[in-house]
Amino acid sequence: DTAVSQTPKYLVTQMGNDKSIKCEQNLGHDTMYWYKQDSKKFLKIMFSYNNKELIINETVPNRFSPKSPDKAHLNLHINSLELGDSAVYFCASSLRGGRVNEQYFGPGTRLTVT
């Protein structure tokens, strides 16, 4: 069974479009995250939700809007896509307060903006 799943796996779109990426976890975790990994493979946190509450909001353009309908789902909507948004976006989840706080990552969504 897939622990953290993301859709779509690949997304190719043109500048100016609006797109969404969806994430779901079936691990019973209460915290979910969005990371961006750029072409230099640097993995950087964007947002984090704990029990549907936004707890981390890094310096990200407001064209990016996360939404958590429940603690098993975290979606990412991107408006007015730009070339620089091309990257791999990873969703992750963890159990806050656990001994290790290990984060489990989804397979990633490779976004290409042309």
Place this chain on the structure above:
Amino acid sequence: GQNIDQPTEMTATEGAIVQINCTYQTSGFNGLFWYQQHAGEAPTFLSYNVLDGLEEKGRFSSFLSRSKGYSYLLLKELQMKDSASYLCAAFSGGYNKLIFGAGTRLAVHP
């Protein structure tokens, strides 16, 4: 500030031992993670250190010195499948926030 440093690339021979170093400066430090990431795949958890010392898990071991802001990942009996990027990440603050280094690309040769 927040800073994680690790070498960009390393090469090693199959069957050998390799040590990947990581130095960090983060506020509210509360543990050090190592993740493995194969090309085109998601990062997967390898190890976690919160106290000083060595944690051993099979062929992989990780060490932490909080006073020196230093960690290393030790890989023994290298196999070709160990060719991957190894990401050092400091756990910071009370929000489950991981600060990742840029990763070390390890190439294992026959």
